[in-house]
Amino acid sequence: MTGQMDMDTLQLPERGQDPRSLTKEELAEICQAYGEKSYRAGQIAQWLHKKLVSGYDEMKNLPAALRSRLAADYPMQSVAKEQVLVSAIDGTRKYLFALADGNVIESVMMRYSFGISVCISTQAGCRMGCRFCASTLGGLARNLTPAEMLQQVYEIQKDVGERVSHVVLMGSGEPFDNFDAVMRFLDLITGEDGLHISARDITLSTCGLVPQMRQFSDRKMQVTMAVSLHAPNDAVRRMTMPVANRYSMEEILDACRYYIRQTGRRVTFEYSLMGGINDSDRDARELAHRIAGMQAHVNLIPVNPVSERDFKSTGRDRAEGFLHTLEQCGVNATIRREMGRDINGACGQLRKSFLDRRERSGRIPAEDGAQ
Ligand code: SAH
Numbered sequence: 001m002t003g004q005m006d007m008d009t010l011q012l013p014e015r016g017q018d019p020r021s022l023t024k025e026e027l028a029e030i031c032q033a034y035g036e037k038s039y040r041a042g043q044i045a046q047w048l049h050k051k052l053v054s055g056y057d058e059m060k061n062l063p064a065a066l067r068s069r070l071a072a073d074y075p076m077q078s079v080a081k082e083q084v085l086v087s088a089i090d091g092t093r094k095y096l097f098a099l100a101d102g103n104v105i106e107s108v109m110m111r112y113s114f115g116i117s118v119c120i121s122t123q124a125g126c127r128m129g130c131r132f133c134a135s136t137l138g139g140l141a142r143n144l145t146p147a148e149m150l151q152q153v154y155e156i157q158k159d160v161g162e163r164v165s166h167v168v169l170m171g172s173g174e175p176f177d178n179f180d181a182v183m184r185f186l187d188l189i190t191g192e193d194g195l196h197i198s199a200r201d202i203t204l205s206t207c208g209l210v211p212q213m214r215q216f217s218d219r220k221m222q223v224t225m226a227v228s229l230h231a232p233n234d235a236v237r238r239m240t241m242p243v244a245n246r247y248s249m250e251e252i253l254d255a256c257r258y259y260i261r262q263t264g265r266r267v268t269f270e271y272s273l274m275g276g277i278n279d280s281d282r283d284a285r286e287l288a289h290r291i292a293g294m295q296a297h298v299n300l301i302p303v304n305p306v307s308e309r310d311f312k313s314t315g316r317d318r319a320e321g322f323l324h325t326l327e328q329c330g331v332n333a334t335i336r337r338e339m340g341r342d343i344n345g346a347c348g349q350l351r352k353s354f355l356d357r358r359e360r361s362g363r364i365p366a367e368d369g370a371q
Helices: 004-011 024-033 039-049 064-073 148-162 175-190 208-217 235-242 249-265 281-290 317-330 349-360
Strands: 080-087 091-098 104-112 115-119 124-125 140-143 167-169 203-208 226-228 268-271 296-302 333-335
Touching: 024 039, 024 064, 080 148, 080 349, 091 148, 091 349, 104 148, 104 349, 115 148, 140 175, 148 175, 167 175, 175 203, 175 208, 203 208, 208 226, 208 249, 226 249, 249 268, 249 281, 268 317, 281 296, 281 317, 296 317, 317 333
Parallel strands: 115 167, 167 203, 203 226, 226 268, 268 296, 296 333
Antiparallel strands: 080 091, 091 104, 104 115, 124 140
């Protein structure tokens, strides 16, 4: 049997993938197919996920032949810092990263008393169409790979020179619309061969894709699930979230109860307050009634106005009034602390302004729809 046939029968990971998207077991299969000792996989994983190198050249303890073979079959694709905005108020950093194919994405670093939290994107753009959100204005460009999600965290950790302790999947994109890659990302970042971030220190936010919420619950991971509710009922929800036409709030709440049962964790509801749309005391009472008895926490977020959209933010007093009404009804809730107010473009706005600039200056935009 030739070496080539060996590789075919082993069903190696598809070539062209960034090695950071692969598990240590998959790296071991590749090493084996190359006729290398399997301990090489551990060395490679360590360079990739502990030492956070950006090229095979840096993997000093690997034979040169192995390095060049890996570089040909599984090239490392960079996620490069294009722009960084730093808040003078609290040190929050907003990053614009360029992907190897010219797409751009954004991520945010926030410093808390409990550690450093990084908010990452899971897709370039988004196709969910929420009307208050800038990420969805240009539609979905493409899904991100696990390696591209990891690298947002790795690049930020290298940039600030401190350990990232928390990760939130709340940047551009709908994580459950890129389910398999996001699950692989979670396995890689929580794994012992990776940054080994505790699942409890990771939050995934979804607009409410019910089948995937259930599928995710079945994995029984201790990752917090946050659900973007933004409304007390389907009629109000449909005004701002097209996905509400696909799944009813009752189906979403049922899926949340399933998550709570499967994981033993409470669920977080995100509720962006939009002036005159969903921020009255009546809305608060209706919301409280709908989620009564659930192990849940409500995160209130005064909507961040996007210039292309005409939603008005709820003032501080009204937000506190809403919070008070929820609390009176026995609901556990807080108003989200605002970070980086001075660099506070809403989700997706940094990317949007970069793409607009690039279009004006005539640089060729990345091809849409490439997977
Ligand atoms: N697709 C996922 C995660 C993306 S955004 C989701 O829908 O949950 C993370 C959160 O920010 C979501 O709750 C989203 O609805 C909210 N969001 C988006 N744009 C916003 C804006 N302009 N102001 C306030 N919250 C916003």
